[in-house]
Amino acid sequence: MKGRPKSRPFFISSSDSYPAFLIFTALNRKLKIMAIIKPFRALRPQPALAKEVAARPYDVLNSKEAAEAAAGNPNSFYHVSKSEIDLPEGTDIHSEAVYAKAAENLQNLQTSGTLFHEEQPCYYIYKLVMDGRSQTGLVCASSIDDYNKGIIKKHEFTRPDKELDRINHITTTRAQTGNVFLAYNDVPELNTLISHWQQNQRPVYDFTAEDGISHTIWVVNEASVGDEITRLFAEKVPATYIADGHHRAASAALVQKASGEDINSDANLNYFLTTIFPASELAILDYNRLVKDLNGHSKEDFLSRLEYDFTVEAVGHHEQKPAMLHEITMYLDHTWYHLVAREGTYSADPIGILDVTILQNNILDKHLGIRDPRTDKRIDFVGGIRGLGELVKRVDSGEMQVAFALYPVTIQQLFDIADSGNVMPPKSTWFEPKLRDGLLTHLI
Structure with a gap:
């Protein structure tokens, strides 16, 4: 039949x-x-x-x-x-x-x-x-x-x-x-x-x-x-x-x-x-980012530039997971930093509110010159199942220079984006x- x-x-x-x-x-x-x-x-x-x-x-x-x-x-x-x-x-x-x-x-x-x-x-x-x-x-x-x-x-x-x-x-x-x-x-x-x-x-x-x-x-x-x-x-x-x-x-x-x-x-x-x-x-687990270089910036210059869009706090050598939405943790030169997005750095629409979008617009594109993370060879992605230790290992080895850990996307955020007909930035969910x-x- x-x-x-x-x-x-x-x-x-x-x-x-x-x-x-x-x-x-x-x-x-x-x-x-x-x-x-x-x-x-x-x-x-x-x-x-x-x-x-x-x-x-x-x-x-x-x-x-x-x-x-x-x-x-x-x-x-x-x-x-x-x-x-x-x-x-x-x-x-x-x-x-x-x-x-x-x-x-x-x-x-x-x-x-x-x-x-x-x-x-x-x-x-x-x-x-x-x-x-x-x-x-x-x-x-x-x-x-x-x-x-x-x-x-x-x-x-x-x-x-x-x-x-x-x-x-x-x-x-x-x-x-x-x-x-x-x-x-x-x-x-x-x-x-x-x-x-x-x-x-x-x-x-x-x-x-x-x-x-x-x-x-x-x-x-x-x-x-x-x-x-x-x-x-x-x-x-x-x-x-x-x-x-x-x-x-x-x-x-x-x-x-x-x-x-x-x-x-x-x-x-x-x-x-x-x-x-x-x-x-x-x-949903976090999906984190690693970048090979600082796009020609010194560490001090890069940290200074981040302060336009984030409050930046150095918190030491121990692994740091983001504790809430709009908080990103960064590993650079053997030190972890808390980056909290300032008001005005993101919008309330289903895509704009995502931490992965905040990272892409205000750090990766704006300061590190990574405009298309799907094709740029300077960026890599690590699923949260591997833990923050994987980020530390690859930065400390010299393979990568900086790592960013993200707060996980929620299942409701995924549904909202799909219902709106939009798509998430690449490598947003694990x-x-x-x-x-x-x-x-x-x-x-």
């Missing part, structure tokens, strides 16, 4: 044989509201092999790190997501050989029985626990039509080179191996339903990875429960928000567009792999913990 026939009346009776998600899809597309999701037949590992298969997202580690992580483990999903590790050293990671090797390795994992294809479409519940804090999301297939129409909201620009990499990976493997992390405003009925399933069913996967993060997954394989999940999203969730995975989402949409597939059909190609979390369970690749793959 490829979708609702065009000649068929819009209203669908309960006696029709259409899957529930197609009924809700038809209703939603007619009304142009609410989120469209559906269950899918995941390609997933045998339970005993889940920990061996699970891999960190492809874009959070380099080829050398992936090779070390996969050493001696033929079941590691890095052989698919970072397949250059199985080719001669120095191979261009964007070459055709790398994508072909990924497809070969994915097929081998299926042929060996390490991975198997779910017999029926299911939803999946994915719980992560890190440092005692847990978050639980729904793994599903989200509509590319929703992405195109802005029901799935974005807050970052994407780069064509990164899109092309994922396009080539998807089209060669015929699979979406990277999960897109979405968020939504809490729906109590959904929270209750998901919690009830967790309490009354055994998980299929339950392990703690080497980094101490635990991963637990349940399969929702009862049609009535799946239908209720679909209905609740159709009725209660007007929008979802991309938290992490803008390039994965954009690439899936471009693959669909290039295929010529009817967007109104239920083809797998019209959906992409997502895990959707309620906003109340999410935490989400932890990360979903693992390989546990649930969406075949197209």
